[in-house]
Amino acid sequence: MKIRNYWNLRDFGANLWENASRPKRVAIALISIGFVALLPFMGASFLATPIASYDAVLVYPVGMFVLMSLGLNIVVGKSGMLDLGYVAFFAIGAYTMAILGTTTKLNTWEVMPIGIALSMIAGVLLGIPTLRLRGDYLAIVTLGFGEIVRLVLLNSSWSKGPNGIANVPMPPNIGPLKFELENQKVFFWVVMAMILLTIWMIRRLTVRRPGRAWEAIRQDEDAAELMGVHTLKYKIWSFTLGAAVGGAAGVLYASKNLYIAPEMFTLNVSILILACVVFGGIGNIWGVVIGATILGYLPDRIRFISDARLLVFGLVLVIVMNFRPDGLLPRKKREKAIVKREANA
Amino acid sequence: MASTRKTLLKLDNVTMKFGGVTALNGVNLEVKEGEILALIGPNGAGKTTVFNVITGVYKQTSGIVDFDGISLGNQKRYQVTALGVARTFQNIRLWGDMTALENVITATDVHKKSGLVGALFGFPRARREETENRERAMEILRFIGIDEYSDRLAKNLPYGVQRRLEIARALGTGPKLVLLDEPAAGFNPAEKVELAATIKRVRDAGYTVLLIEHDMSLIMGISDRVVVLDFGTKIADDIPSVVQKDPRVIEAYLGVPADAS
Ligand SMILES: Nc1ncnc2c1ncn2[C@@H]1O[C@H](COP(=O)(O)OP(=O)(O)OP(=O)(O)O)[C@@H](O)[C@H]1O
Ligand SMILES: [Mg+2]
Numbered sequence: 001m002k003i004r005n006y007w008n009l010r011d012f013g014a015n016l017w018e019n020a021s022r023p024k025r026v027a028i029a030l031i032s033i034g035f036v037a038l039l040p041f042m043g044a045s046f047l048a049t050p051i052a053s054y055d056a057v058l059v060y061p062v063g064m065f066v067l068m069s070l071g072l073n074i075v076v077g078k079s080g081m082l083d084l085g086y087v088a089f090f091a092i093g094a095y096t097m098a099i100l101g102t103t104t105k106l107n108t109w110e111v112m113p114i115g116i117a118l119s120m121i122a123g124v125l126l127g128i129p130t131l132r133l134r135g136d137y138l139a140i141v142t143l144g145f146g147e148i149v150r151l152v153l154l155n156s157s158w159s160k161g162p163n164g165i166a167n168v169p170m171p172p173n174i175g176p177l178k179f180e181l182e183n184q185k186v187f188f189w190v191v192m193a194m195i196l197l198t199i200w201m202i203r204r205l206t207v208r209r210p211g212r213a214w215e216a217i218r219q220d221e222d223a224a225e226l227m228g229v230h231t232l233k234y235k236i237w238s239f240t241l242g243a244a245v246g247g248a249a250g251v252l253y254a255s256k257n258l259y260i261a262p263e264m265f266t267l268n269v270s271i272l273i274l275a276c277v278v279f280g281g282i283g284n285i286w287g288v289v290i291g292a293t294i295l296g297y298l299p300d301r302i303r304f305i306s307d308a309r310l311l312v313f314g315l316v317l318v319i320v321m322n323f324r325p326d327g328l329l330p331r332k333k334r335e336k337a338i339v340k341r342e343a344n345a
Numbered sequence: 346m347a348s349t350r351k352t353l354l355k356l357d358n359v360t361m362k363f364g365g366v367t368a369l370n371g372v373n374l375e376v377k378e379g380e381i382l383a384l385i386g387p388n389g390a391g392k393t394t395v396f397n398v399i400t401g402v403y404k405q406t407s408g409i410v411d412f413d414g415i416s417l418g419n420q421k422r423y424q425v426t427a428l429g430v431a432r433t434f435q436n437i438r439l440w441g442d443m444t445a446l447e448n449v450i451t452a453t454d455v456h457k458k459s460g461l462v463g464a465l466f467g468f469p470r471a472r473r474e475e476t477e478n479r480e481r482a483m484e485i486l487r488f489i490g491i492d493e494y495s496d497r498l499a500k501n502l503p504y505g506v507q508r509r510l511e512i513a514r515a516l517g518t519g520p521k522l523v524l525l526d527e528p529a530a531g532f533n534p535a536e537k538v539e540l541a542a543t544i545k546r547v548r549d550a551g552y553t554v555l556l557i558e559h560d561m562s563l564i565m566g567i568s569d570r571v572v573v574l575d576f577g578t579k580i581a582d583d584i585p586s587v588v589q590k591d592p593r594v595i596e597a598y599l600g601v602p603a604d605a606s
Pocket of ligand 1: 363366367368386387388389390391392393394395435
């Protein structure tokens with residue numbers, strides 16, 4: 001119980017936000033964004049990652065994990081569908097960038113919408129036949145989909161099979177902001193912008209009709225359908241939006257890594273991203289952000305203990321999930337009326 | 346008189362089999378616009394199955410379900426709701442992690458046009474519909490008399506309020522016909538009286554009501570007609586005072602021939 005009280009960041013944050021006036025909210029948002037944007041400059045502090053370059057770690061895994069976790073959270077957290085093949089959309093985005101980037105003159109920003117569109121199409125094509133399934137069945141089919149995409153990439157000539165695709169171009173500079181391998185601050189800001197866009201999208205949808213439909217589907221799909229929710233349509237939307245975010249992350253990843261190969265898109269990635277979502281707090285945007293940040297950052301922060309780091313990583317996961325089974329910042333709707341009444345009392 | 350009213354729902358020779366179990370056996374049923382029709386019968390008689398067939402949860406083995414001139418047989422569940430049939434559940438099935446108001450708003454969405462893109466970019470129609478839905482849902486909560494609970498999570502509501510919220514949510518879909526499956530289950534006599542008044546108000550507001558209920562006094566007080574099911578077969582269909590005296594009905598309920606008692 002004590003742990004819960006100390007750790008009740010969620011209610012603390014929610015109270016702060018709810019009781020703030022509009023200008024105050026803008027201020028809170030801007031200060032938070034500013035703080036995160038300055039993170040790459042703090043490499044000399046205790047945050048530093050030994051061995052790995054600090055600002056590179058912030059881009060991948062941290063930023064990418066946050067982005068993908070937010071995307072997966074739309075599917076798993078918001079509408080309650082267990083997707084174990086999320087890496088497929090990441091792979092589709094990455095290969096779109098790699099192939100178009102090496103064979104055409106299109107740059108990263110021009111490939112981005114194409115990569116997103118292809119991921120979404122894949123999402124719809126997979127979704128229409130499979131989203132009638134529920135629970136474990138859906139999990140198994142999506143798991144299969146993830147593996148199929150990887151195996152196709154591994155065995156096709158257009159994807160250069162196991163050799164992968166090298167010499168993927170970096171994004172063109174945005175005005176004075178230069179994309180460089182030794183200094184990845186600009187990459188980080190781009191990931192951050194994509195994360196913010198995703199959060200904006202989820203928040204918009206959550207408070208309106210699509211969010212209600214997802215919530216109803218997650219809690220009782222039959223009841224939802226009997227109350228007039230076109231469940232299949234909203235499930236496909238959820239799946240497709242998740243795919244779009246994964247695809248966008250993939251395009252940027254290929255363009256940052258400059259080289260991609262099928263081995264980067266294994267089931268492990270899907271599981272790890274799912275772990276980020278569950279660890280942070282399934283269904284809660286801020287929980288997912290924090291969870292993905294920690295799980296992305298921790299292994300690199302403790303890299304100096306080399307082999308033992310995975311053990312520590314696993315231990316942290318187990319211990320935290322034991323004390324906080326719903327994640328660091330669990331989803332829980334607060335009752336506005338009660339909160340207000342208590343505040344007045 | 347009731348007989349001159351338009352027929353809203355018609356079950357024509359509907360049979361529903363689950364493997365070897367015949368839950369409904371050639372049931373004919375008519376619900377007239379603006380009436381409260383009670384559907385009664387012993388446990389396992391097939392009452393809930395009637396609702397499940399109407400709302401598309403099950404596809405009938407044979408027979409026709411016609412609502413307002415449209416055959417419901419080929420409609421998806423959400424389409425049946427959109428056509429104007431809404432129901433409650435015998436075992437409460439609210440969305441527990443939503444507030445009472447959100448439960449009803451979600452139901453009001455069914456007749457709205459704006460979709461995901463509109464919601465994302467805040468198109469005027471999407472915003473207008475959000476406001477309309479919220480106001481409509483609040484109106485319904487007030488109508489059912491549970492508006493003071495609007496911001497409470499459904500799962501934290503007292504049992505009686507949850508039952509009423511089920512009705513409110515059904516009304517949220519803007520139905521012509523409301524199917525209530527034992528809305529007074531677990532109520533004490535005082536609560537039942539109150540609920541009977543609510544159901545009457547629902548009817549007087551222009552909704553047609555098909556009501557499953559075990560409590561005879563509640564039924565006799567408010568229903569225009571009573572249909573009795575026993576082992577999936579309709580054994581009576583008349584005004585309450587006649588049904589009450591029907592020997593077959595008494596037998597079905599007491600399990601012995603009426604004259605033997
Ligand atoms: N999905 C199903 N599969 C198999 N049998 C079913 C199914 N649904 C209902 N039945 C059977 O159909 C019969 C009628 O059930 P139904 O639920 O309609 O009864 P009811 O009149 O609503 O009873 P109660 O008053 O207990 O709610 C029962 O024998 C039941 O076991
Ligand atoms: Mg029943």
